[in-house]
Amino acid sequence: MLLASTSSHAGNVAATMTDKAGAPLSNVVLFATPVGVAVPPPQRPLEPATIVQEELQFKPYVSVVRAGTAIGFPNNDKIEHHVKSFSPAKEFEYKVYDKGTPPPVVFDKPGLVVVYCLLHGWMRSYIMVVDTPHHSLADAAGSARLDGLPDGTYEVKAWHPDLGSIKPPLTQTVKITGGGTQPLAFNFDFVPRKPRTAK
Structure with a gap:
């Protein structure tokens, strides 16, 4: 755009x-x-994005999206993860006992979002949310x-x-x-x- x-x-x-x-x-x-x-606001709906939990990592490690983008966090590992963000730009959580496919998270505020797995401390993903196309x-x-x-x-x-x-x-x-x-x-x-x- x-x-x-x-x-x-x-x-x-x-x-x-x-x-x-x-x-x-x-x-x-x-x-x-x-x-x-x-x-100006987007002229059409923003394309959703995906951050996968795979091989005990978040992939991709770094993402950039426009404010208003929905991101899904599917788990392709055979073990559970506890996904959490404490970031002011977007705080959210997928608990280990939440079964089924979790709904995407809409990142509606510009800023940096750091995503962790509370069970596997090395797992981390960075999302920069920007208000520009x-x-x-x-x-x-x-x-x-x-x-x-x-x-x-x-x-x-x-x-x-x-x-x-x-x-x-x-x-x-x-x-x-x-x-x-x-x-x-x-x-x-x-x-x-x-x-x-x-x-």
């Missing part, structure tokens, strides 16, 4: 993410919010794109789980005009921790 604009042009952002050692950094959420322009997730090469941005000024933010909920995302301002692709580079001041796994 595109933001309202008087221009027929649409531009793109191509971002590269690196860690303190200069290595490509994956699992970085990239999102852009227009400056001085309201973001312009968002993506960096791949293994540390690359992420935002396509179809109408002309205007945007605040572009990059967030990684190792920043947690205290440190702010890295932020740059970019002006889109006449189409084309704007390159951006985000350099994080840490080497990422490896996600915890079952012992």
Whole structure:
């Protein structure tokens, strides 16, 4: 979905993410919010998302969705999990004794949501809920794109789980005009921790 604009042009952002050692950094959420322009509501229902409990992990480890998106949490393991979020942006719980397929959770408030399994402390998933249609997730090469941005000024933010909920995302301002692709580079001041796994 595109933001309202008087221009027929649409531009793109191509971002590269690196860690303190200069290595490509994956699992970085990239999102852009227009400056001085309201973001219109979605023109059609938002596509639901899924975070699977599988091999004693949450998959994917990092997700980014627009506010209002429903996410399902199916359990593909042969053992039970107790799924819980304490996050102010969305607190919810699937208890081990809740049988059947749990209903999806609607993430209706922007912010970071950290999902845990209370039975398996290494299981964790990060959900960044944003109030913009312009968002993506960096791949293994540390690359992420935002396509179809109408002309205007945007605040572009990059967030990684190792920043947690205290440190702010890295932020740059970019002006889109006449189409084309704007390159951006985000350099994080840490080497990422490896996600915890079952012992």
